[in-house]
Amino acid sequence: MEQTYDESAPVPALAGLVRTVWIQRTGSQPYPQRDLPTGGVELHCPVGGVPRLIGPLTRAHLQVIPPRTTIVGVRFMPGAGTPMLGVPADELVDCAVELWGPAADALGSAVADAAGPQAALLAVQRYLAGRQLRPDPVVAEMVRRLMPWEPTGIAPLADELALSESQMRRRCLTATGVGPKTLQRTLRFQGYLALAQAGFGSGLSDLAAETGYADHAHLTRECVRLTGVTPRELLGDKADRCDCGHDHSASYRPFLAEWYARFVQAQSGRRVLTSVHGPDQA
Template identity: 35%
Template sequence: MTSDNTPVPSGAPILSGAIGEYREFDPAAALEGHFQCAWSNTLRPDAASLSAVVPDGCVDITWIDGDLVVAGPDVAVALSTLTPGSTVIGARFRPGAASRWLGLPMSEIVGGRMALSHFWGALAREIAEKIGEASSTKERMRAMQAALCRLAPDVEPPPAAMGFAFNALKTESAGPGMAVILDRLDVSPRTLRRRCQEAFGYGPKTLDRILRFQRFLNLARQSTEPRLAGLAFEAGYSDQAHLTREVRRLSGFSPATVLRQLGA
């Protein structure tokens, strides 16, 4: 997209986490078993309009310009055009919860951006209208969560096994090893793959790649003087070349461009 030594040209994609003020909030108490967080992203008035959303292993319900949209699990960068100065709000499902709320395996919507009305019909449009009637971002987030709270009692909580698998891969830079996960869950590799495809959209190896990439992003944000070789080691890559290949495959950017956009 850009070389490592040139500024990002006007109109070029910018990482969604670097395009504005992104904030996360605890979900309402009634939603804690189903959603990781609620969030808002307020774009700077002078921000580029093309946002690059990179894979994170998650599924979100988002409210954008009056519409409720399901952001399915990604395996590559997803580009979207946003209005500078606007605010996007969302609710991020806990691992394995989205399939219960949407009524289908996540493997069917990998890389997709679909209107929530595709799943919930007129109810989704009614919720979107209620959110749109709110006068501030805070009130819109309240309206979204209030609607989800009314639905939560009728939705089965996500399977604990998928939460364990997700968190095991997310937190271990060296990786606990699939054998450990299989033993803990007492399932075969084939069963684990099937369950992961339903819960996340893809198998455990792809999920591992995506969560390793997210570790790199988090480490880059936290580091005061990031060095790619050090970040590669801490994130769990075999070497810097491995990091470079994976970052390009999952984001479309070079690692140096990612660091620059994140201000690292």
């Protein structure tokens, strides 16, 4: 069996907290995997192993998954995963750590007792939904405003949230592990990947313009900075299309929904969608 990766939307109780859930199976050979910055943390629960947390990442995390391994995973929205799991975000930046304590025991048991991977994935989601914890509502609103389809500057956003810039930065660091501008940069790149997955535009320049980059060279620099490779290397020799063979639509649906609404609005007003993100700052 070759490596397989199947994404799906989370259960309704986790909507807005989780971007996607998945089941990954490796074949007879070890599988090299490049985990990318998403703005949030990921929970990896290998069948027969110890649950692990990945991120939040500011650069690619490389790992080799052993052969014949099955993993059920959860990708959280920025600021959502760490409150639900009781782990401070700033302690996880660019780290991959084994989960500990009652959460690890409960998740490990849920996966081990399940009849199969699908049942294990559902059990993990039921456990998370049962925690009934919610992220900081101010941070949730900040994340929404920092999405690539809600172009804003950091200072105006702080004013709109009735915070000073330093207060907003501290709140963002506590909840997501990174500062607002770093989070905005990561979400913008995720927007590029979402549009590439959807097959938008006729080239890298179209994708760069639509997601707020100055030009395709700017997008390429950010891609190398965040992933360690160029867009063409990342997406399988097609810099404007995802050619990995996996369907990531469940993960990118929140980005595409916001983009579509903005696109329709722009078309109705016959506006040209331009970059208003401004210069990059950490």
